[in-house]
Amino acid sequence: MKLQGATALVTxxxxxxGHEFARQLLHRGAKVYATARRPELVDIPGAEVLRLDITDQSSVDAAAEVAQDVDILINNAASTAGGSLVTGDLDAIRLMIDSNYYGTLAMIRAFAPILARNGGGAIVNVLSAVAWATVEGNTAYAAAKSAQWGLTNGVRLELASQGTLVAALVPGLVGTQTLLDFAEREGLELPEGVVLEPAEIVRLALDGLEAGSIEILDPLAVETKAALAGPPRAIF
Incomplete structure (x- = not known):
């Protein structure tokens, strides 16, 4: 997938x-719609900023109405704070599933016809290695990402006939503020040498997208997926 001259929407x-995706896509010569629930917080020179709540169908439809020239959809936005499946707040768990699964699906359903009209294009869903190995302290997030992985594989099959590449970006540990806050809250010591910066994982993703890869994994994700052949385990 050629990024120079493409038009991307990033959630x-x-x-x-998400910020890094928008920034690096612009650097590679793409037009970018940078979206967020609170667009006033988006500071990305050169991007066209749109309000978008992926859990609100009317908001998704409004974004699709504006962004008719999109040929790359980056599904990055999702809730991460679900907590324990057994003892966690059920509303938070529902929001986790709603954003990671139904929100991603709503975006794909809205933009698939647009991608088809524009020649096929590509979709990148931002997953996590916890889709393959749960994580203590946030098992709801792991379950949601497992569902999103299944969704990604399903829509890849369904959209192949219109020429749309559907890729899964599966990072292991990315040094976002969300991860750092989670580790501090849970008293976890992050292993040295395996936590990637957002810029690194996005660079890997865009290189993979240009190469036509359908799964883009960092080293920890490669190791985690390989371990699926054995007994289930946690990522730590």
């Missing part, structure tokens, strides 16, 4: 991985 661009 959740006010910080972290």
């Amino acid at each position: 959740g661009t006010n910080r972290g991985i």
Whole structure:
């Protein structure tokens, strides 16, 4: 997928991985719609900023109405604070599933016809290695990412006939503020040498997208997926 001259829409661009996607896509010559629930927090010179709540169908439809020239969709936005499946707040768990699964699906359903009209294009869903190995302290997030992985594989099959590449970006540990806050809250010591900066994982993602890869993994994700052949385990 050629990025120079492409038009991309990125969800959740006010910080972290989404912010880096928008910034690096612009650097590679793409037009970028940078979206967020609170667009006033988005500071990305050169991007067209749109308000978008992926859990609100009317908001998704409004973004799709504006961004008719999109040929790359980056599904990055999602809730991360679900906590324990057994003892956590059920409303938080529902929001986790709503954003990671139904929000991603709503975006794909809205933009698939647009991608088809524009020649096929590509979709990148930002997943996590916890889709394959749960994580203590936030098992709800791991379950949501497992569901999103299944969704990604399903829509890849369904959109192949219109020429849309559907790729899964599966990072292990990315040094976002969300991860750092979680580690501090849970008293976890992050292992040295495996935590990537957002800029690194996005660079890996965009290189993979240009190469036509359908799964883009960092080293920890490669190790985690390989471990699926054995008994289930936690990522730490």
